[in-house]
Amino acid sequence: MKIGIFGSGLMGGKLGTLWAASGHDVTFAYARSASKLERLAQDSGAAHGSVAEAVEGADALLLAVHWSRVGDVLDQAGDLAGKIVLNCCVPLDAANRDLVVGTTSSGAEELAKMRPEARWVSCFNTTPSESFAPVFARKGQAPAPQVFIYGDDSGAKDIAGQLIRDIGFEPLDTGGLRNGRYIEPFAMATVELAYVQPGGPALTYRFTKLRG
Numbered sequence: 001m002k003i004g005i006f007g008s009g010l011m012g013g014k015l016g017t018l019w020a021a022s023g024h025d026v027t028f029a030y031a032r033s034a035s036k037l038e039r040l041a042q043d044s045g046a047a048h049g050s051v052a053e054a055v056e057g058a059d060a061l062l063l064a065v066h067w068s069r070v071g072d073v074l075d076q077a078g079d080l081a082g083k084i085v086l087n088c089c090v091p092l093d094a095a096n097r098d099l100v101v102g103t104t105s106s107g108a109e110e111l112a113k114m115r116p117e118a119r120w121v122s123c124f125n126t127t128p129s130e131s132f133a134p135v136f137a138r139k140g141q142a143p144a145p146q147v148f149i150y151g152d153d154s155g156a157k158d159i160a161g162q163l164i165r166d167i168g169f170e171p172l173d174t175g176g177l178r179n180g181r182y183i184e185p186f187a188m189a190t191v192e193l194a195y196v197q198p199g200g201p202a203l204t205y206r207f208t209k210l211r212g
């Protein structure tokens with residue numbers, strides 16, 4: 001698959017690197033320094049370019065920037081008609097402390113309002129980036145950790161699900177974009193568990209339904 005990465009930091013850099021290692025054709029875009037994009041691309045056998053170049057011919061895009069940068073990235077992206085966009089952003093304030101959207105809407109829904117022509121699917125926003133490499137290293141070992149995946153476009157969810165499996169996670173269908181209202185606040189609980197509570201940041205989760 002041809003994948004464009006908008007925001008090549010902790011999330012975009014790591015996910016793009018693992019997708020490239022899984023055989024995908026990845027283009028890194030959107031960082032403050034061109035040399036960082038160049039290095040990431042070189043280290044992972046991927047490409048780098050402008051946001052508009054990353055959109056060209058892409059089967060899937062990953063939006064992985066601070067919420068305050070979302071408008072800028074979308075402006076640079078141009079036409080996203082029919083494009084599948086995986087969103088891992090949490091709509092946080094500048095201090096990364098409080099949600100700036102919530103309860104009556106969500107970041108996921110706001111993005112879909114900004115760009116209704118794109119095929120939005122949210123995932124990875126409740127998964128600390130520190131877990132990606134260890135999960136990838138254990139790929140194939142059951143049970144796989146889960147990743148919430150939510151959106152209103154079932155085809156986009158299928159593609160995102162494949163990309164989630166490619167790096168060793170199992171997609172957990174958590175309904176439509178509207179459920180971002182509840183899942184995005186949960187991301188803050190995963191931040192507490194990963195970065196404040198003891199045990200290190202490589203946090204994963206797996207929900208179980210008991211039978212009998």
Ligand SMILES: NC(=O)c1ccc[n+]([C@@H]2O[C@H](COP(=O)([O-])OP(=O)(O)OC[C@H]3O[C@@H](n4cnc5c(N)ncnc54)[C@H](OP(=O)(O)O)[C@@H]3O)[C@@H](O)[C@H]2O)c1
Pocket residue numbers: 007008009010011012030031032033036063064065066067069088089090091092124125126127128129130187
């Ligand atoms: N980190 C996590 O574990 C985690 C987990 C769940 C959800 N999230 C969400 O995922 C999103 C991305 O988080 P992240 O941790 O990957 O952030 P990050 O490491 O700060 O990466 C953001 C990327 O955006 C680029 N950028 C920022 N300002 C820019 C500007 N003015 N012009 C061009 N590029 C700019 C950065 O460039 P540089 O590379 O040059 O700095 C970087 O490549 C956020 O919405 C966050 O809430 C993160």
